[in-house]
Amino acid sequence: MYSRLLVAFLLVPLAALAAGPVAPATAFDPGTIDGSVDPCVDFYQYACNNWVAQHPLPPDRSRYARFTELSERNENVLLEILRRDAEAKAAAGSAVQKLGDEFNSCMNTAAIDRQGLAPLQPELDRIGAIAGHHDIFDEVVRLHLIGVPAFFEFDSQADFKNSTRTVANLQQGGLSLPDRDYYLKTDTKSVEIRQRFVEHVAKMLALSGEPVDAAKAHAQMVLDLETILARNSTDRVAMRNPLERYHWMTRAALASLAPFDWDAYFKAMHAPDFDALNVSNPDFLHGAEAGIFDRPLEAFRAYFAFHLLHRYAELVSETFENENFDFWDRYLTGAHEPRPREFRCVQAVDRGLGDLLGQQYIEAAFGPDAKRQIAELVDQLEKAMGQDIQTLDWMTADTKKAALAKLALITNNVGYPKKWRDYSAVAIVPGDYLGNGLRIARAAVERSLDKIGKPTDKAEWRMTTPTVNAFYSQAFNSINFPAGILQPPFFDPHRDMALNYGAIGGVIGHEMTHGFDDQGRKYDGGGNLRDWWTPADGAAFEKRTACIADQYSAFTAVGDMKINGRLTLGENTADNGGARIAYMAMENALHGNRSTIAGYTPEQRFFLGFAQVWCMNQAPQEARQRALTDPHSPGRFRAIGTLENMPEFQQAFSCKVGQPMVSPNACRAW
Numbered sequence: 258m259y260s261r262l263l264v265a266f267l268l269v270p271l272a273a274l275a276a277g278p279v280a281p282a283t284a285f286d287p288g289t290i291d292g293s294v295d296p297c298v299d300f301y302q303y304a305c306n307n308w309v310a311q312h313p314l315p316p317d318r319s320r321y322a323r324f325t326e327l328s329e330r331n332e333n334v335l336l337e338i339l340r341r342d343a344e345a346k347a348a349a350g351s352a353v354q355k356l357g358d359e360f361n362s363c364m365n366t367a368a369i370d371r372q373g374l375a376p377l378q379p380e381l382d383r384i385g386a387i388a389g390h391h392d393i394f395d396e397v398v399r400l401h402l403i404g405v406p407a408f409f410e411f412d413s414q415a416d417f418k419n420s421t422r423t424v425a426n427l428q429q430g431g432l433s434l435p436d437r438d439y440y441l442k443t444d445t446k447s448v449e450i451r452q453r454f455v456e457h458v459a460k461m462l463a464l465s466g467e468p469v470d471a472a473k474a475h476a477q478m479v480l481d482l483e484t485i486l487a488r489n490s491t492d493r494v495a496m497r498n499p500l501e502r503y504h505w506m507t508r509a510a511l512a513s514l515a516p517f518d519w520d521a522y523f524k525a526m527h528a529p530d531f532d533a534l535n536v537s538n539p540d541f542l543h544g545a546e547a548g549i550f551d552r553p554l555e556a557f558r559a560y561f562a563f564h565l566l567h568r569y570a571e572l573v574s575e576t577f578e579n580e581n582f583d584f585w586d587r588y589l590t591g592a593h594e595p596r597p598r599e600f601r602c603v604q605a606v607d608r609g610l611g612d613l614l615g616q617q618y619i620e621a622a623f624g625p626d627a628k629r630q631i632a633e634l635v636d637q638l639e640k641a642m643g644q645d646i647q648t649l650d651w652m653t654a655d656t657k658k659a660a661l662a663k664l665a666l667i668t669n670n671v672g673y674p675k676k677w678r679d680y681s682a683v684a685i686v687p688g689d690y691l692g693n694g695l696r697i698a699r700a701a702v703e704r705s706l707d708k709i710g711k712p713t714d715k716a717e718w719r720m721t722t723p724t725v726n727a728f729y730s731q732a733f734n735s736i737n738f739p740a741g742i743l744q745p746p747f748f749d750p751h752r753d754m755a756l757n758y759g760a761i762g763g764v765i766g767h768e769m770t771h772g773f774d775d776q777g778r779k780y781d782g783g784g785n786l787r788d789w790w791t792p793a794d795g796a797a798f799e800k801r802t803a804c805i806a807d808q809y810s811a812f813t814a815v816g817d818m819k820i821n822g823r824l825t826l827g828e829n830t831a832d833n834g835g836a837r838i839a840y841m842a843m844e845n846a847l848h849g850n851r852s853t854i855a856g857y858t859p860e861q862r863f864f865l866g867f868a869q870v871w872c873m874n875q876a877p878q879e880a881r882q883r884a885l886t887d888p889h890s891p892g893r894f895r896a897i898g899t900l901e902n903m904p905e906f907q908q909a910f911s912c913k914v915g916q917p918m919v920s921p922n923a924c925r926a927w
């Protein structure tokens with residue numbers, strides 16, 4: 258589930274996988290550079306043109322980037338692990354049995370096709386028999402218990418204002434398309450997407466056995482119902498403000514806000530008892546309930562049936578899988594064919610049983626040396642960030658003191674979690690892929706709700722170990738680097754260190770800066786929502802980040818769509834801060850040793866390492882979807898936007914005022 262307390266480095270699906278055990282040592286290779294481009298005119302082209310030309314989009318991808326190469330290497334490691342597990346005759350209930358049988362059951366398409374919808378049929382029948390409002394209530398519960406987020410979402414999270422305790426949380430939800438804007442915008446493309454969505458819903462309903470004409474009418478009702486939810490949903494930019502998502506209220510206040518039988522709902526969800534909870538979006542609960550109340554029962558039946566089919570489409574027969582691919586991947590993001598089944602199964606196991614797989618992955622692919630080296634780098638970066646804060650000319654002493662106190666309290670997690678998730682409650686049955694999926698989903702819901710009212714476990718991770726990504730947690734004030742990302746092109750202990758500072762150093766600095774971006778700055782060192790800024794310093798920060806928002810808003814994402822500088826503000830701030838901190842750390846470590854490699858100074862190699870992480874190809878459909886939903890800017894602008902703000906970059910390449918890589922209005926927060 259999407260976590261609201263987590264700021265990731267890349268928006269790759271959390272199932273994306275990670276690093277190989279023996280990555281080839283890569284020295285600095287000047288052959289990666291396109292010498293025909295002036296680095297002061299377009300540094301992304303200078304650093305990435307050759308890679309981009311050599312890596313056209315494969316037919317099974319809508320985006321292919323340098324970190325995708327890393328994912329692929331790691332998928333192969335995981336595939337080897339799972340094939341071995343699948344052949345082992347391991348004791349029932351052991352990790353090897355669960356991993357092996359889950360992988361096998363995913364690969365066994367004959368059994369999946371034979372089983373078809375059978376495990377979902379009782380639920381579909383119940384939905385088809387909905388005869389009144391009480392049945393609707395029952396169905397919301399039944400779907401929520403198996404991870405289908407119909408109408409709204411209920412889970413647990415650290416209390417924003419007292420992060421040591423975990424509380425119940427209700428928030429907006431229930432949409433199928435990637436964002437509320439897909440339902441509300443009136444441009445030609447948005448209208449077309451909605452039309453195609455209705456066709457897709459109709460096909461899914463028809464595949465489940467509805468007559469085609471009825472399915473078409475019902476599909477339109479699904480869109481209408483979701484449009485009401487969308488109209489009442491808070492938009493992504495507003496959701497960035499934690500204060501917009503914090504509404505602490507008693508259960509009595511909730512009952513008067515939206516007259517749903519909440520007491521019965523919480524009980525049926527088996528949530529531990531509580532008196533008060535956070536309601537992320539009170540306006541949504543109030544408005545959506547009023548808006549959908551008079552819809553015909555038929556609309557509810559169609560909505561529930563589609564959401565159930567949608568959630569489990571990849572676990573039932575190939576016909577559902579293909580229809581799902583046609584709409585969500587081929588049409589919406591531009592991929593031409595599905596990824597090979599074995600890799601989809603690797604990803605499915607990582608999604609479902611990630612900490613079991615992660616333990617085996619660590620054994621195969623991550624040693625104490627890498628952990629130690631990264632921990633050292635993190636220390637250096639932390640010192641550099643301390644220097645950076647102390648020398649800021651726009652921040653007064655009091656706020657600096659508070660910022661340094663928060664920095665000192667950041668927890669650094671490298672490689673893998675201290676405590677692994679327990680899956681003993683999840684039975685994995687050979688040849689029952691859909692049944693396994695239902696049990697995994699149910700256990701995940703129980704696990705989340707069980708935490709309500711308990712002390713927050715800050716040792717928890719929100720990403721699996723093989724993931725090529727990193728994250729900062731606001732509530733935990735922690736930076737986290739899964740083993741999956743600690744590999745080339747991000748990190749290689751045997752290569753030129755300037756490249757490492759630019760690449761993994763940039764990632765580490767990025768995550769640290771998230772503690773001080775537009776969202777992170779609102780939390781203190783204990784992970785609590787608390788304003789520790791003097792009003793003047795807060796205003797100065799807002800002015801500086803407004804500069805960054807305006808800068809990126811001028812960049813074109815795709816076609817006539819610009820980047821949303823407010824949606825991407827936190828990530829862009831983190832990219833800018835991260836590059837500077839990593840650069841300072843490298844300069845500290847060089848001690849004036851500026852020896853060149855193939856004529857390139859350490860500073861030049863640093864900026865190449867920083868930018869080359871972002872080389873990518875992507876389909877225009879993918880770019881469009883990301884422009885509307887991804888808080889990260891496209892790779893090209895993560896490189897260019899950051900570097901055109903940095904005098905250090907301009908000095909390294911002798912860029913002159915007036916050249917494109919020298920911003921006339923350079924922005925800087927950190």
Ligand SMILES: [Zn+2]
Nearest residue numbers: 264265266828
């Ligand atoms: Zn980030």
